[in-house]
Amino acid sequence: MxxxxxxxxxxxxxxxxxxxxxxxxxxxxxxxxxxxxxxxxxxxxxxxxxxxxxxxxxxxxxxxxxxxxxxxxxxxxxxxxxxxxxxxxxxxxxxxxxxxxxxxxxxxxxxxxxxxxxxxxxATWAFAEPRAPWSLDGVRATARVDGGAFVLDGVKTAVQDAGGARWLLVTALHDGVPASFLVERAAPGVTVRRQRTLDPTRAFHEVRLDGVHVPDDRRLGAGPGGIQRLLDEASVLRCADALGVMRRLLELTVEHTTTRVQFGQPIGAFQAVKHSAADMALLVHGAHAATHYAAMAADADTDDAARAACAAASYVSAGAGEVAARALQLHGGIGFTWEHDLHLFLRRARADSVLYGDAAVHRDRLCTLLRPSPTADS
CATH class of the missing domain: 1.10.540.10 (Acyl-CoA dehydrogenase/oxidase, N-terminal domain)
Structure with missing residues (x-):
């Protein structure tokens, strides 16, 4: 590739x-x-x-x-x-x-x-819900028909930049099937509350929908398959964000280990430090390959596009946490301090590891995608 x-x-x-x-x-x-x-x-x-x-x-x-x-x-x-x-x-x-x-x-x-x-x-996507997996199985918000409109009820969480958004793409169950609706942020019944999260570099909100009326023409035509594909694409963009964080963590670590002196020489000269930094670099290269292949597969609409998205999401979710942990270890106690920039990248990496589903969610779906269909020859 x-x-x-x-x-x-x-x-x-x-x-x-x-x-x-x-x-x-x-x-x-x-x-x-x-x-x-x-x-x-x-x-x-x-x-x-x-x-x-x-x-x-x-x-x-x-x-x-x-x-x-x-x-x-x-x-x-x-x-x-x-x-x-x-x-x-x-x-x-x-x-x-x-x-x-x-x-x-x-x-x-x-x-x-x-x-x-x-x-x-x-605009922003209101998909995830409190105490529910970031998957179609976790959707609990409802949409019912009332005359020529839909009425939405439910609570969404971790909705990025919802406070100043003009539109909210809300995923809810209509007759038990996930569907998407474009909702005006200022519509009656929509309440947006800023959330305090681990990642202070981005803004996330809780969105409450209490009897929100949405015109029939504001329903998108995507069914569960289309929404799942959108989840895959969102996961790829999340992987790309995490990849950027991982790259910067590696850069900060290399800079620190080549300038921090112990026992008369930079700590980067010690073999254990070299090995740990090399492991970080391998994880970054793997995340790059997985993320960009998934993006290319989505653009080409290949047969393995969904599997590629799941593989990238599961790999990067775990890899970002590992790179962050090694960066913190090699920086020592200074990495915990508010004054050092490292901890902001650690927080962003941790948030990226769970947005649009953590590694477990994507590995479970990947296993489902790889499992032979009941009609396949044994």
């Missing part, structure tokens, strides 16, 4: 890294972590600059103002977001945009996608 970037993809990565390092360095991230309320979700100036760079419309069709790129290009930006601890609704907006592009009605696409592409509004 050739993972070499094209010239355009290389330029996208370079431009994304330059923007984040110049306009959203770690000092900027720390300053925004201390803000309360919805105004702390997204820096409007940084979001405007990302819109000028074309991020919001990167994966949207050209007819709606987008660039028509695929999951590979979205993953490149997501990786840079993770590497810089970037905050903002890039990933959730990209996922909702892909859902609307694939199964939204023409009228709904014409109404929403141009605004998403321009960056004048953003």
């Amino acid at each position: 050739n993972f070499q970037l094209s010239e355009e993809q290389g330029m996208l990565r370079e431009a994304s890294r330059d923007l984040l390092s110049d306009r959203a360095p770690i000092e900027h991230v720390r300053a925004w972590m201390d803000r309360d309320g919805d105004d702390g979700d997204v820096d409007p100036e940084v979001w405007r600059l990302t819109a000028d760079l074309g991020w919001p419309g990167l994966g949207l069709p050209e007819e709606y103002g987008g660039s028509g790129q695929g999951l590979v290009e979205l993953a490149l930006v997501a990786e840079e977001m993770g590497r810089a601890l970037g905050r903002g609704p890039f990933a959730p907006t990209a996922i909702v945009g892909r859902a609307l592009t694939a199964t939204g009605s023409p009228g709904l696409r014409s109404e929403v996608l141009p605004e998403l592409a321009a960056g004048s509004a953003w």
